[in-house]
Amino acid sequence: MNAPRSRRERPAKPALTRAGIVATAVGLMKAEGLDRVTMRRLATELDTGAASLYVYVRNTAELHAAVLDELLGTVNLRPGKGEWQDRLVEVLTSYTKVLFDHPGLAQSALVARPSGPHYLNLVEAVLALLSEGGIPPGQAAWGIDLLLQTATATAAEHQAGDSPADWDLVEAAVRNASPKTHPHIAALGSDLLSGSGPQRLAWGFRVLINGTRSTPREPSE
Amino acid sequence: MNAPRSRRERPAKPALTRAGIVATAVGLMKAEGLDRVTMRRLATELDTGAASLYVYVRNTAELHAAVLDELLGTVNLRPGKGEWQDRLVEVLTSYTKVLFDHPGLAQSALVARPSGPHYLNLVEAVLALLSEGGIPPGQAAWGIDLLLQTATATAAEHQAGDSPADWDLVEAAVRNASPKTHPHIAALGSDLLSGSGPQRLAWGFRVLINGTRSTPREPSE
DNA sequence: ACCTGAACACCGTTCAAGT
């Protein structure tokens, strides 16, 4: 009890810093989801007014981007042993899972192009694996966007709606497709919706890896 | 002048119907963008209160989905002559362009799974082309998701931010990547960001078509 | 049945004024 304290015992309001704001935002997001990470809600959490945050953060989009990069620090960039393709799928799956586990995060990754340090580490790790696999550099340079975009979009799609009602609609639409007007949909039927999420995603990554390897960029490009 | 009219000349407020609401929403979206298609704004346009719309529309997400399907009616499903791959890329590019031309639409397509009649027509057209190309049905059934998702995500990414500031950040991040810590990023350098949007997208579609053709689904799946 | 006004519970962002 030797440190001097202010007269009244209070939760000790810490000085505002960008790092502190982002850290609080990450905590709030883990607790309540990204859509609750609003300027006003966050300000309340920090025991201040929303206006004060604008000294450290340009706007809500930038705040969400900072939260995203923080979370990307938890992606597993060092997969186990195995073929380079398997390890690549492992990294991409880890990335997808991080987005998937935090509703709203994938959405924000699609809208505001990530460029934080943890995102760069992810890009580097994926490029290293593509290089190890002998993918031509030009194709790797364009292919990585496709790989990360697919991961991000899959995460955004598969929990954004959240509501199974949407899925019921899709299922009904496929089932009710007339063989007259939509013969191919009718023929494939439930196979269009078959497979678990992870199964389809892993297959999708293989498709992209194989396609990137075998599809040259036009000479003029 | 023979039809009976109400005493005062007024802009003739039409009775509310779901079709009328959606049509007005489409007009509003074309004029001001999807983010202005709010319940309140739309109600003002229809000269009523926001609460009235809830008789015809479950919520904002459903309204946006209806607007999306309306717009999908303008996708070109009957491309010219040429190899099936080229025609497929043409259809997908048309779809991407429709989303791209209407800010916010792609976002909404990612969040609320489309299942309207025009969307089904698009799926049918793409499946027909994959079938014509001899893609095994099982691979086509899963591949179509990948194709449409890539189109949607690309549209969402490339105009959502809208701000070139985001891109400047990415560019700076790539340029400042140290060869020590990020050797592959440094080695590829500007090639990571090279190419026009349409060039990269067309290449991406080829990657997916080639990959879908050459990547079998696991027997157990 | 359909429509309405009012209410509840929120938003992002700016700005003049204070310390």
Next chain:
DNA sequence: ACCTGAACACCGTTCAAGT
């Protein structure tokens, strides 16, 4: 320089009350 309260201009959705 940093922080604040108040204001401006909005949101989605629900509900009791009217026609």
